[in-house]
Amino acid sequence: MNLNESGHGFQAGDIVYVIYRNPHTQNVANVQSAAVVHDPDNPEALSIFLYDTYYPLNDEVAVYASETEAEEAYQYYFGDALEG
Known part of the structure; x- marks a missing residue:
């Protein structure tokens, strides 16, 4: 479930997953965990x-x-x- 599309809220401390493109090699992307934090x-x-x-965010x-x-x-x- 893409949390942005589903309307679910986020809280600081949540662990989420994003598809991240390597800034140095644009044709490489992978799924990476990330933390939701206060800006x-x-x-x-x-x-x-x-x-x-x-x-x-x-x-x-x-x-x-x-991750699935x-x-x-x-x-x-x-x-x-997936790469990486």
Whole structure:
């Protein structure tokens, strides 16, 4: 279940899964766990903390409740075995 589409809320401390593209090699993507945290620049907002970086938690980010759901989405969109 893509949490953004389902309307489920997030709470700081939740562990979620995203499909992450390697910024150095754009043709490499994988499913990665991430933490939902309070945005350090705006404590009222939530962010995703992934690879020591904060990413805005908004409708542009597909976030999944389980690794299995994220892997299924990966297969749907990319059709290849997971990299990494």
